[in-house]
Structures are given as C-alpha cells and as structure tokens.
Amino acid sequence: MPGFSTRAIQAASRVPDVPQPPVNVPIYATSTFEVSDAVELGDLLEFARPGHSYSRYSNPTHAALEAALAELEGGEAALVTASGMAAIHAVVLSLLRSGDEMIMPRAVYGGVIGLARAVLDRSGMTHRAVDPTDVDAVAAAIGPSTRLLWLETISNPTTAVADVAALVQLAHDHDVVVVVDNTFASPALANPLSLGADLVVHSTTKYIGGHSDIMGGAIIGSVARVADARRIVINAGGNASPFEAFLALRGLKTLALRMERHSSNALTVAQALEGAPGVAAVRYPGLASHPQHELARRVLRDGMAGGMLAVELDGGRPAGERLLERVRIAVHATSLGSVETLVSHPASSSHRQLADDDLAAAGLSPGMVRVSIGLEDVEDLVTDLAGAAHPG
Numbered sequence: 402m403p404g405f406s407t408r409a410i411q412a413a414s415r416v417p418d419v420p421q422p423p424v425n426v427p428i429y430a431t432s433t434f435e436v437s438d439a440v441e442l443g444d445l446l447e448f449a450r451p452g453h454s455y456s457r458y459s460n461p462t463h464a465a466l467e468a469a470l471a472e473l474e475g476g477e478a479a480l481v482t483a484s485g486m487a488a489i490h491a492v493v494l495s496l497l498r499s500g501d502e503m504i505m506p507r508a509v510y511g512g513v514i515g516l517a518r519a520v521l522d523r524s525g526m527t528h529r530a531v532d533p534t535d536v537d538a539v540a541a542a543i544g545p546s547t548r549l550l551w552l553e554t555i556s557n558p559t560t561a562v563a564d565v566a567a568l569v570q571l572a573h574d575h576d577v578v579v580v581v582d583n584t585f586a587s588p589a590l591a592n593p594l595s596l597g598a599d600l601v602v603h604s605t606t607k608y609i610g611g612h613s614d615i616m617g618g619a620i621i622g623s624v625a626r627v628a629d630a631r632r633i634v635i636n637a638g639g640n641a642s643p644f645e646a647f648l649a650l651r652g653l654k655t656l657a658l659r660m661e662r663h664s665s666n667a668l669t670v671a672q673a674l675e676g677a678p679g680v681a682a683v684r685y686p687g688l689a690s691h692p693q694h695e696l697a698r699r700v701l702r703d704g705m706a707g708g709m710l711a712v713e714l715d716g717g718r719p720a721g722e723r724l725l726e727r728v729r730i731a732v733h734a735t736s737l738g739s740v741e742t743l744v745s746h747p748a749s750s751s752h753r754q755l756a757d758d759d760l761a762a763a764g765l766s767p768g769m770v771r772v773s774i775g776l777e778d779v780e781d782l783v784t785d786l787a788g789a790a791h792p793g
C-alpha cells in the first residue's frame with residue numbers, strides 16, 4: 402500500500418462526478434490538467450482539440466466567463482485577462498508591429514497613454530492623439546502607417562461619446578482596425594461590435610465585477626482576432642484568475658439592474674449639481690447640455706447614460722481637492738463602476754501622465770473631479786456631493 406503522503410495527495414485530488422449541474426460555475430482552482438498522452442497535451446497547447454492543458458492557456462471558469470461575455474457583447478469569441486490593462490496590452494500588441502501607428506483619443510484612460518509611452522515608444526510603434534468627436538480630425542490624422550483606431554464608448558474621464566459607427570466606416574475605408582473600450586458603458590448599455598467595431602475591450606474590474614473586489618479584463622471579437630490576442634496573453638502571462646472570473650460571472654447576473662440604478666442615480670445627481678453653488682459645469686451624457694447628448698440617446702440602451710460624471714468646480718484644483726476631502730458618503734479612491742460612489746481627481750491619479758497643456762487639450766481641467774455614482778440612496782448622494790461642492 403502506498404504511504405500516507407501519497408494516499409493523501411491522491412485522495413485529495415479526486416474530482417467528484419456531479420450528476421446534477423451546479424447552479425453556479427465552479428471555481429476551477431487548478432493550474433494544470435491531467436492528460437492521457439503527449440499527443441493530447443501537444444494538441445491542447447495548440448488549441449487543436451477541445452479541453453484545457455494549463456491555466457495560462459485556458460481554464461473552465463475563464464471559458465465560462467468568456468462565453469458569457471461573447472454572448473452579451475455579440476462577438477464570436479472572448480478572452481479574459483488579469484486586468485483591463487492586460488487586455489489592452491494584448492490587443493494593441495496583437496495588432497501593431499514596429500512602424501505601425503495607433504490613433505487614440507486625447508481624453509482616454511491614462512493607462513492607454515502609459516502603455517503607449519512605456520511599451521509602444523520603445524518598440525518602434527507610434528501613437529497620435531486626436532479628438533474622436535471630430536470625425537474630420539480623425540480622417541486627417543489617418544496616414545499610411547495607421548493600423549489601429551482606439552476609441553472609448555464614453556471617454557474616461559470627460560464622458561465624451563464617440564460616434565463609433567461613423568468612425569468605423571472611416572477607419573475601415575483605410576484598412577484601419579477599430580477597438581472600442583466599452584468599460585464605461587458596459588455591455589448592458591452598448592455593444593460596439595454591433596456598430597461595426599472589430600474588437601471590444603473591458604476592464605471587468607469596473608461595472609462587470611461591480612463591487613470593487615476584483616481585477617480583470619476582457620477582449621471580445623472574431624475568433625481569429627481573439628486568438629491573436631490570446632497568443633500575446635499566453636506568452637506575456639496576463640491570464641485571469643479563476644476566482645476573479647467567478648466573481649465577474651456573479652457580477653454579470655446583476656449588471657443590468659445595477660446599470661439601471663447607476664444611470665438613474667447619476668442623472669438625478671447630475672441635474673442637481675448642474676448650476677449648484679460652486680459647480681462650473683457637469684458633463685454627463687444624460688444631460689441635455691452634454692455636447693453628444695443626442696448621440697448618447699441613440700447609442701446607449703433605453704435612454705440610460707451610465708454612472709460616470711465629470712464635475713468642474715469653480716476655483717479649479719483647490720476646489721476639486723476640497724470636494725474630495727469633504728465628502729462623507731462618496732469614497733475618495735481611484736477606480737469606478739462599483740456599488741459605492743467613488744470620487745477621484747484625474748489630474749493627480751488616472752491621468753497624472755498628462756502635463757497641464759495635454760490635460761487642457763483633452764478638455765480635462767486640473768479642477769475636474771470624476772464621480773462614479775454608486776447605488777446608494779440618491780438623496781444622500783445629492784446632499785453629500787452638493788454640500789462638498791458648495792464654496793461656503
């Protein structure tokens with residue numbers, strides 16, 4: 402009879418047969434999978450047969466989240482990653498080679514600017530920033546080496562809304578691939594693939610997870626494009642964790658409900674803050690004063706506009722910093738898309754990569770505060786934020 406240690410390891414590794422399917426997808430906390438021979442393992446590592454070999458390549462919990470996201474975004478395939486930035490990194494590197502150019506919005510999540518500077522600049526790839534709400538400016542920027550147009554459905558942090566359908570038409574006329582970061586809208590409010598985008602990315606850390614307790618990312622698109630991105634993730638090691646994929650699956654089940662409440666709370670707060678003492682401007686796509694309000698009504702589902710506001714305060718940076726110190730219900734923390742209201746100061750956090758000139762060109766003043774409206778009682782949020790913005 403084998404010794405105790407041998408028996409303990411074998412006994413504790415037996416996977417149960419489960420005749421009744423569990424209601425929730427289990428967390429497959431395993432790095433590796435047993436194969437019957439070397440040919441099977443070789444095939445699995447090449448994705449030449451169904452199944453799993455090693456969790457950097459694929460894992461059943463990841464696969465369940467990937468299938469769900471592909472279905473909800475209307476894509477053929479999906480890939481989940483360790484973070485939104487791991488997804489963005491994989492997509493960009495799967496599309497660009499040395500000498501290729503990426504065009505991206507001036508107002509874009511700061512991590513994209515960080516990636517361009519830290520990775521693209523040193524690998525012979527170039528990038529150029531444009532205002533994506535000006536289709537003629539994007540047309541003028543496209544040149545012979547342009548290979549990728551990067552867009553955000555709703556921009557971080559200025560809440561500009563891109564006309565994805567018009568920009569896709571323009572880009573495709575020049576053989577430029579369009580990738581849309583749909584994090585701010587989530588698949589509950591918009592599906593950029595249905596507007597012609599080639600790929601969608603998400604930080605599942607945000608609305609999809611929804612509770613500020615996971616890091617994750619996702620890429621959705623055609624089988625071939627997702628496979629190209631998967632090769633980068635496998636080789637660079639940006640794979641997701643099964644536990645966090647499980648929490649993202651759980652988040653998806655309440656995403657629609659949460660987005661309804663995020664959107665209705667955000668509209669009420671935006672209306673209350675617009676014109677309130679101490680507030681210079683509120684940018685929220687659900688407000689009639691937003692420059693792309695009509696476009697937002699067309700591209701975002703059921704008149705919802707999500708939970709993200711950009712609030713400009715009278716008094717610039719000191720007034721913005723004071724609001725962050727004064728809030729009592731909203732939490733001063735970076736990130737967004739969670740049940741709790743989060744406030745942050747992009748100029749010193751998510752967009753600290755930008756010099757004051759670049760901030761101004763992106764329409765992002767040093768005093769702008771970004772508010773991710775949560776699911777609290779809306780009267781409490783209005784009192785908290787209007788009070789914190791008040792100059793007195």
Ligand SMILES: Cc1ncc(COP(=O)(O)O)c(C=O)c1O
Pocket residue numbers: 484485486487510512553557582584585603604605606616617618736751
């Ligand atoms: C719009 C957007 N995309 C991508 C990311 C990056 O996601 P992660 O922090 O999960 O890497 C963020 C993070 O704030 C974001 O706001």
